[in-house]
Amino acid sequence: MPETSPRPAHLSIPDDSESSTYRYIIVAAKRARQLQSGSRSYLPTTSKKATVTALEEVRRGLVQYEDPIRDAAIADRAAKG
Secondary structure: OOOOOOOOHHHOOOOOOOOOHHHHHHHHHHHHHHHHOOOOOOOOOOOOOHHHHHHHHHHOOOOOOOOHHHHHHHHHHHHHO
16 A cells, blocks of 8 residues: 655645635635736745645635625624524
């Protein structure tokens, strides 16, 4: 059986029950487009690839985005107690 090495942190999708893998990828893709258009990175990076930088920024929670479904669920839980 081949050994499996741990995936680098920038390639792993965060374990967040409030988010989905799809949302993570979409947000990272939009952030990568911003970086390619000249936006400054939130992190010091040596990577020349905007996608790698964007994935790391999203994984660390540095990219803010709106999620009406998640926000409604959080508000609903807060209202219930």
